[in-house]
Amino acid sequence: MKMTVAENGVLASNKFKSKRAHRSLRPSAMWLVMPGVVFLAVAFVVPLLILLSQSFYDEGFTFRYFAMILASPSYLAVVWITLRMAVLATAATMLLAYPVSCYLMLAGPAMRSFIMALIIIPFWTNILVRCYAWMAILQRRGLVNTFLTDQIGLIDRPIEMVYNLPGVLIGMTHYLLPPAILILYSINHNIDLRIVGAARSLGASPSRAFRHVFLPLSMPGIRAATMLVLILSLGFFVIPALLGGLKDMTLATLINVQFTESVDWHFGAAISMVLLVMTLVGIGVYYQALSKTKGGKQP
């Protein structure tokens, strides 16, 4: 019985907290946020509706365009390719960005500025330019292969690193790292390191203090960054087109071709719809998984 009370208390009080914050600030904030909310309604919802309505409205209501997508197994394959590519790129990006963002927290201010510059500079570089640079580096007679075969003699035959999925992933990860690091760092550096220190003093080795305390505390950052990266990676078309192979076709590429080559609004809109629904489902699954691991961890 006691337990039940306490548990209910927890649940209820979580709710309570947001309500509280709500009330104590609401009168203050309303006038501040009104322009934003109005803008949101007008600027986000309206264009969206117009756009998406194109997918089932073409001189009358029609499911023609969706039918076209569903009828062709190749488009469904593209959906799958896009999703897989996005998830892989997101995973690679987060795995690389997270340690870098931690390192940024620990580094001195000078070192931090330096690394920040390193990270951000490529981000300013045009995506086409970067793709060509990657080709030059990764191709069969590119820098890396030449180095590995001729200089070190580590391998006999060049490794295929571009015009295939790895190539796309390298390019995408490279593109996605700066925003991921930026977000992770911005959020993580608010973490109270004294709490991590407390874990250390209670007997946690650095890695366990990291795993049990720092990592959970940095989840908001991870979540935000993953979200952004996933969304960005679902929309790529230049990188898969330039660094990918014949089969690395994404929905965005498809839309792009559709719009530049054949100016077919409706079909493009329908594909956009598919991409959108897919992303929503993906994010839903991600949060589901997240809440499960969280629930599982708590005693």
Add this chain to the structure above:
Amino acid sequence: MKMTVAENGVLASNKFKSKRAHRSLRPSAMWLVMPGVVFLAVAFVVPLLILLSQSFYDEGFTFRYFAMILASPSYLAVVWITLRMAVLATAATMLLAYPVSCYLMLAGPAMRSFIMALIIIPFWTNILVRCYAWMAILQRRGLVNTFLTDQIGLIDRPIEMVYNLPGVLIGMTHYLLPPAILILYSINHNIDLRIVGAARSLGASPSRAFRHVFLPLSMPGIRAATMLVLILSLGFFVIPALLGGLKDMTLATLINVQFTESVDWHFGAAISMVLLVMTLVGIGVYYQALSKTKGGKQP
């Protein structure tokens, strides 16, 4: 004398704090961050150097390409146009994103999810698709103008909202809002609202509590978001090309054309360099301004 001691104490202890955090975590974190740092070095520095070196190396060291850029007044004009456009878009984005992110903090969880969805959904929509939607909405016989002239009769002649700078800014802002809101919200919702409450109880009206307490506490989020938005907005080429007028040509468009039509590495790299230096200067100015306002505010 007393003052001096205290002041020195402040300065020194700021330094100390970062050193402290540093030391207490360093042994733990080193192995965690190594892969990231190695990756950074290889994956960021090398392509960057290759790329940028092209701008002054073409079978020998040369300033030819920079000279080309500097010699042509039109390129300099493009630099100026790009910079102005980026700054305006960033300002518009931040002004709209900030209130929305605040509103997200105050909204209940259901409302929050709903708004988040509204914000993020357009972000998944391909940029080309969005540009065309904007054209449909903003053009002379578009939705907005039709509404204003025919429905309300507010104006006689349609307002020119697209194929000019406002059109570009609308498109860019629309594109930039979701990441800006996402970052702002992620960082702002860590702010301890009790401290804002304290300001209220000490006699601050909602707006002053906001200005003197919430706003300064949200500066890290503003800084991160502005940075990201500025960087993104310097690299646009689709939006200015589609929604802009004849004069809204950006460096990125220039690079894009340069690379899709003729691979002039050297010239492209030189333009990239210009974009890069420009961004660095811009960010430098931003931080300078920021630290000044901050310094001025402190008693």
Add this chain to the structure above:
Amino acid sequence: QETVVFAGFGGSIMAAQRKVYFDAFEKETGIKVIDVPDSGLPKIKAMVNSGNVQWDVANTLGMYVHQGIKENLWEKLDQKVVGAAGIPKELRNDYGIGNAAYGQILAYNTKLSGGVNAPKTWADFWNVSGKAGPRGLFDGPRYILEFALMADGVAPKDLYPLDVDRAFASLDKIKSKVSIWWKQWPQVPILLSSGEINMSNMSNARIQDIVATEKVPLEIVWNQGLMTVDWLVVPRGAKNPANAMKLIAFMSRPDLQAKFAQATNIGPVNADSISLMSAEEQQKLPSVHYKNGEMGLVDDAWWAENSDKMIQRWDSWKLK
């Protein structure tokens, strides 16, 4: 001041257009030419529909001219002003006029595939074991279907209407053997000269350009090439239609087209231009090789009709 806005493809082509056509036009007529890059059908369509047309003359693919006619995107040309008798009938109509000819050809690296290994036909390209070396092909149906048919034995003059099934069947044979299915044209000269690939389809001007500037060992096979033509049109509702007609007429002049061809190796459309050039220069132009019967002409009307279907089929084929 009077102006006329010209929307082109940007880059080096437009730089050459500026030098050869626009500067001269400004001098002669006093009308200022504003040149903007990134001409594309979607934007034209959006502009025309919105009634706010920014461009007076647009440089566009022949295929789009036909599509645009169907969608009523163009102003009728004022034939009295445009004139240009030297431009053949098949390359002009009421709404547009051909302006520049490109050769879609097979290019190869002589150092890697020279001598006996040099390809002479698309069949050679398809014959991977006979003429070894990594190949590249454009990732898209346009031109590639034609090449596939020629590789399968169809003569250039018998291409249209394309036997699509046969073309894809032919493509199946080489699908896994092409090492790079490229998407961006400027990639290819670099890939060829660096030896990433030995041979690929390409446009003649890009190859000739890189050979001239970088002295790389690349060679063009004109035989079984295709000629494509870029057209000039006036978007409906253009603000300066009169000036547009003048500019089109100016750009159709044989002397200027010859000059342009000399600068870029992009072929003139005006038949009278050829004689204004040396024999050596002529050998570099698709227009000449087309006339010799080595090359076929792309059927823009067929493509305008079938492009969407072909793209979809291409996408499906890719993923099979």
Add this chain to the structure above:
Amino acid sequence: MNPAVEFNNVSKSFGNFVAVRDFSLKVENGQFVTLLGSSGSGKSTSLMMLAGFMAPSGGHISIDGRDVTELAPHKRNIGLVYQNYALFPHMTVAANVGFPLKMRHVAKAEIARRVRSALEKVHLDVFADRFPAQLSGGQQQRVALARAMVFEPAILLMDEPLGALDKNLREEMQVEIKRIQRDVGITTIYVTHDQEEAMSMSDNVVVMSKGQIEQAAPPAQLYERPRNAFIAQFIGSANVIPGFVKSNEGAKSFVSETGTTIPLQMHGAVEEGARKAAIVRPERIRFGTGNDSLAVPAVVESVLYGGTMIRYATRAGEQRIDVVAVNDGGAPRQPGETVHLIWEPKDFLLVDATAN
């Protein structure tokens, strides 16, 4: 005149958990009222509701007769010292303290002057330019104190404002708080867990337990006439002897649960058989000799040395009885020694055995 502050059946639940229940309290203008109670008894929650940061789940709160249950916090003119300080991390100490003045549009020079004087009072004038993170716990607390008092609010709420301070500083601050409170006539509601502090500073002390008020009374009354055993033990210390009243041939006596019978003297109407608790304060017990007729013999079990005082735990039969004696510098009693405990009959109180 309306009371400065009035709680009217206020309650607050977090889900199923009731943190404050039926809280009713009137605080007159200029009064100093202290909330005293064990950890988690709802003191902070009550203050937060008064300050406007939590909405009551039920009941009403009024200030000067005006219902403020729905009023915004900044319109209440309440100075607040948070239990967790809630300093502005981005402002210097001086800016923190000057904040409420700035919000009231006080002139700059005047702000500087008043901030300086407030900081002097809490001995932090040399730290004016530091940031909160660079201060020790006690220093931070003093900044919070200075910040709440500098603008002389109509109502001052303080949640354990001296909890992190050492005795001397604490006493000094107590004096300072009292002085300002009296001079300006600030109505003050004070939360502390230090009962001595509560006793010495307050006009009224409200003892809370489990979200409810146990007794609200002036300090002396609370000490001398606690309503029940809980209060007696909470305020000061008390030997609590549960038992019942027995009447034997007209003479009433108290029989403890452990069987000890203690004759009752001079006690008014006590029902016979009523379950009661007898209370004797340890400091009201003296060591007598075996000759004293009322002396209770006991054995010293342990001796706790406490500076000013010495605390003995003794055992009389089954009943543990604590005794506090002034450390007069003489040799203390030793564990195992037999002593005789005597007290005045008036110091032997009968109170309710159970709390609310």
Add this chain to the structure above:
Amino acid sequence: MNPAVEFNNVSKSFGNFVAVRDFSLKVENGQFVTLLGSSGSGKSTSLMMLAGFMAPSGGHISIDGRDVTELAPHKRNIGLVYQNYALFPHMTVAANVGFPLKMRHVAKAEIARRVRSALEKVHLDVFADRFPAQLSGGQQQRVALARAMVFEPAILLMDEPLGALDKNLREEMQVEIKRIQRDVGITTIYVTHDQEEAMSMSDNVVVMSKGQIEQAAPPAQLYERPRNAFIAQFIGSANVIPGFVKSNEGAKSFVSETGTTIPLQMHGAVEEGARKAAIVRPERIRFGTGNDSLAVPAVVESVLYGGTMIRYATRAGEQRIDVVAVNDGGAPRQPGETVHLIWEPKDFLLVDATAN
């Protein structure tokens, strides 16, 4: 045997500001040592250096004879209660308390058992599934306490671990801490601002002021033989009368700065003319009558009612003298009343007038 903890000339500066200076201290195995000192005197800083979260600016720290100045925090086997609790906000109370056990690979069932028992000891068993943000200040502090003690570390550092608790709970926790400390033999360094707590719990008390040690001694010694006026005032309360020693025909007497002459009895070697401070504890002063030859006449200025005790502020000439009397239930003296203060000669101490 090596001392469990040894500070060797440790100092710590923040920029120009010296927070701890030349701190040297030996703590034997199993000892309970308390750091006592005014706010900002460097107590927390010293603990943080021992725990390994701050690097000393100078000096060495060793544990069991081993220099740990450079050792990582988690290798020191130190339990730590932070002044600001430092609970894990994302873990329930039970997970917080179980954390150190989990880190030591204790079996799950065993963890659950020990966590339950630890939470029972701090009366928080019903809150096991709450998160820290849902607890009151004192409840959070108790979680921190349970977390630091549950794994029975070799060394326990506690920074005001009971600061937010009420007297009863506090005493209970004191007993609990002492019990565990004794049973397991944990070497404990304790920071408190409550001198009574320090006196009753510690084997040794270290009094700090401005980053330096003023005196380190067992509690009784500190109280009975303070080294200087600062200590005397800091430990317990004291009337400090600055002045000097005068010899008049063999009889020495003390002349206060305000001119009062007090005859000295039974005092060993005191140089004549030495500037000293005389110390009399308020509770060692009784009210006598005018007949007492050594009685000092004084006027009651104010009366502070404190429950167990009554504190009088009196004035003898220019000299203020405080008197503490047990509240025996009788009528207290009234302000304005003239009283005669008497004390035993042995309670009149001469100590150094100035601190370090």
